[in-house]
Amino acid sequence: MNSNVIRRILVDLARSYPSQYHQVYLNTLQNQQVRTLTVVHGQIDQLPQKVKDFVEECVELCCPDKLHICDGSEEENNNLIKVLADKGVINQVTKLENCWLARTNPKDTARVEAKTFICTEEKHDAVPRSKPGVQSKLGHWLSPDDMDKAVAELFTGCMKGRTMFLLPYSMGPIGSPLSKIGIQLTDSEYVVLSMRIMTRMGQAVMKHLGNNDFVKCLHSVGTPKSERHENPLWPCDPERTMIMHRPDCNEIVSYGSGYGGNSLLGKKCFALRIGSTIAKREGWLAEHMLISGFTRPDGCKFYITAAFPSQCGKTNLAMMTPTLKGYKVECVGDDIAWMRFDKEGVLRAINPENGFFGVAPGTNHESNPIAMETVKKDTIFTNVASTSDGGVYWEGLEKEVDLTHLKICDWLGYEWTPGSKNLSSHGNSRFCSPAVNCPILDHAWEAPEGVPVSAILFGGRRPEGVPLVYEALNWKHGVFVGASIRSEATSAAEFKGKTIMHDPFAMRPFFGYNFGKYIEHWLSMEKKSQKLPKIFHVNWFRKGKDGKFLWPGFGDNARVIEWIMRRCAGEDVAIETPIGWIPKPGTLHIEGLNPTPNMEELLKIDKKFFLDELTEIEKYFDENLTTDLPQAMRDEIKAQRERLSK
Ligand code: OXD
Ligand code: MN
Numbered sequence: 001m002n003s004n005v006i007r008r009i010l011v012d013l014a015r016s017y018p019s020q021y022h023q024v025y026l027n028t029l030q031n032q033q034v035r036t037l038t039v040v041h042g043q044i045d046q047l048p049q050k051v052k053d054f055v056e057e058c059v060e061l062c063c064p065d066k067l068h069i070c071d072g073s074e075e076e077n078n079n080l081i082k083v084l085a086d087k088g089v090i091n092q093v094t095k096l097e098n099c100w101l102a103r104t105n106p107k108d109t110a111r112v113e114a115k116t117f118i119c120t121e122e123k124h125d126a127v128p129r130s131k132p133g134v135q136s137k138l139g140h141w142l143s144p145d146d147m148d149k150a151v152a153e154l155f156t157g158c159m160k161g162r163t164m165f166l167l168p169y170s171m172g173p174i175g176s177p178l179s180k181i182g183i184q185l186t187d188s189e190y191v192v193l194s195m196r197i198m199t200r201m202g203q204a205v206m207k208h209l210g211n212n213d214f215v216k217c218l219h220s221v222g223t224p225k226s227e228r229h230e231n232p233l234w235p236c237d238p239e240r241t242m243i244m245h246r247p248d249c250n251e252i253v254s255y256g257s258g259y260g261g262n263s264l265l266g267k268k269c270f271a272l273r274i275g276s277t278i279a280k281r282e283g284w285l286a287e288h289m290l291i292s293g294f295t296r297p298d299g300c301k302f303y304i305t306a307a308f309p310s311q312c313g314k315t316n317l318a319m320m321t322p323t324l325k326g327y328k329v330e331c332v333g334d335d336i337a338w339m340r341f342d343k344e345g346v347l348r349a350i351n352p353e354n355g356f357f358g359v360a361p362g363t364n365h366e367s368n369p370i371a372m373e374t375v376k377k378d379t380i381f382t383n384v385a386s387t388s389d390g391g392v393y394w395e396g397l398e399k400e401v402d403l404t405h406l407k408i409c410d411w412l413g414y415e416w417t418p419g420s421k422n423l424s425s426h427g428n429s430r431f432c433s434p435a436v437n438c439p440i441l442d443h444a445w446e447a448p449e450g451v452p453v454s455a456i457l458f459g460g461r462r463p464e465g466v467p468l469v470y471e472a473l474n475w476k477h478g479v480f481v482g483a484s485i486r487s488e489a490t491s492a493a494e495f496k497g498k499t500i501m502h503d504p505f506a507m508r509p510f511f512g513y514n515f516g517k518y519i520e521h522w523l524s525m526e527k528k529s530q531k532l533p534k535i536f537h538v539n540w541f542r543k544g545k546d547g548k549f550l551w552p553g554f555g556d557n558a559r560v561i562e563w564i565m566r567r568c569a570g571e572d573v574a575i576e577t578p579i580g581w582i583p584k585p586g587t588l589h590i591e592g593l594n595p596t597p598n599m600e601e602l603l604k605i606d607k608k609f610f611l612d613e614l615t616e617i618e619k620y621f622d623e624n625l626t627t628d629l630p631q632a633m634r635d636e637i638k639a640q641r642e643r644l645s646k
Helices: 003-016 018-034 049-062 074-087 144-155 189-198 203-209 266-282 314-318 369-374 475-483 515-523 554-568 599-603 607-624 631-645
Strands: 038-041 066-069 090-092 100-102 116-119 163-171 180-186 215-220 242-246 251-255 285-287 290-295 301-307 328-333 337-341 347-350 355-359 380-382 385-387 430-434 455-459 469-471 486-488 500-502 534-538 574-577 580-583
Touching: 049 144, 049 163, 049 180, 049 215, 074 090, 074 100, 074 189, 116 144, 144 215, 144 242, 144 251, 163 189, 163 203, 163 266, 180 189, 180 203, 180 266, 189 266, 189 355, 189 380, 189 430, 215 266, 242 266, 251 266, 266 285, 266 337, 266 515, 290 314, 290 554, 301 554, 314 328, 314 355, 355 369, 369 430, 455 475, 455 554, 469 554, 475 515, 475 534, 475 631, 486 607, 515 631, 534 554, 607 631
Parallel strands: 038 066, 066 163, 100 380, 116 242, 180 215, 215 251, 301 455, 455 534
Antiparallel strands: 090 100, 163 180, 242 251, 285 337, 290 301, 290 328, 337 347, 355 430, 380 430, 469 534, 469 580, 486 500, 574 580
8 A cells, every 4th residue: 555556556557458547547646746635623743653654645545635633522523413414414313312314325235245355465374275166255365466456446536525534443442451443544424423433433542542553444435437326425336345454464445335344444344354363463362252241140240252143143142131030131242352361361351342333123122122222322323214203113113113104214215115025124224322322231341351251152043953052062172163153144244045154153254364273273272271261052043843933032042141151150950962062951941931942842953964064064164174174173073973973
């Protein structure tokens, strides 16, 4: 991204492909001659030198008309809300307090995994060696040259006529030894508003930064040709969207999309992709996990972290209202955990985020009453439906919103009637709410040292074969369980249909480096000095022969967590099976459940199913990791097959 490099690339491109690139080159030179930049907010001279250098480089490249250095204040936020509301980009949800609804371009509604790249000198540092002829499903690599070319081509002059916003932000509580700082440059006001919710953003972060290093984040919604605009209120460039990460320089560059997962660069790009590479270097873990605290009636409290693929209920579990009497759940985070062993060998976790970017459809007072409370104020909704009485609506609210006499506008802005064959809201529509609005936020959620983790859960949507809960036999086996996660596809990314996808550690879209090395990193946590949490696999989604869920889920999942807590406390409530430990009959509390769940069916382990599962997992590893698969994983497959074949 160095401007000389970019100039050189443009010259090269113009020479090699005169018709295609010559104009870009000329425009760039011209931009450089005529460009003027007005700083409309903040003072560029007061920026730390490294930040100033970064901004100047990006200004030279993107050619914005104005620069706004964000201070993160309420006043700034209100002004930006007004700008967007005046333009009609967001509309006030008057029934709620300080809540807003944005409708995106229909082509910009989810993460785009196929257009997300990790850029390293050596391809092997980013993605494992796959079998010849097999397109790796564990990330996409880009060479530094190709990234430089893409950046030059996409970003040159892309902010002309627009304002560039500079956002200093902290992932994790400002000043915590576990936190990290990023600087995002963006041309989207929606991104500024959302980043202020999802991260600690503003002046306090800049003060703390001093002249230290930070993750460089450049984002633009892009400059499509006018005919590509389907929704002029939501500029984006879906055909050319690219999300690029350069772990060796702690750099993120995102072009063409305003959708959260692609544009709020603190979240998936920094906290997971770049975060996992920093974590590898520094000896800790950056994971796609919720963090929550469970307190028993006797006052004993355990924290768990849980990795489920997108849209498998992390937010619901993190904010659960337990149906078991006397139990309490408190939320630390619903999506990302940064975890590190402390001096005493205890694994401690912080939530690097400051808010929730949750999936709206399916959220209601039954599935997640706490989320319903959380979204009542200071929330930005995206791609849900609106009602004529100033409210919002999505699939899942049928039983609690009376739509009689109301007019409904669907997520596209068209009139919608209940029962219509189209959905009112996009399957990946979201709420973006500050964590402090969550009524069950854990008192230690911002503890700089993090909370102690007793158990790590893995899971996914598995309608068939996979029991409600099982405990891994040991750490290595637990790493194998994490590496083997499979789940039904959801609408968080571009995939369609109900296929069962591999999603190792629920991190498949978020690995910042070679997955083989990632497994090794997890295995390396097994040290004498470190007290390892127990590892479990849970599946709330098993179905019976009638196609109905066998387990009620939601608040009743507390019953499973209660069993997990008893295992963490060393209680003898489990029996060993070939795939791990499952609850001894009668030890998982199901009293009061009506109908009584079929526990036999829920915990059944069909050896044939698991042998087939093992064959599928081995095939996946062989095709996608080949020689990068650590021997320990091959040993686990062999041992599990032997146990199943007895
Ligand atoms: C998310 C996701 O947005 O995982 O959290 O897609
Ligand atoms: Mn997520």
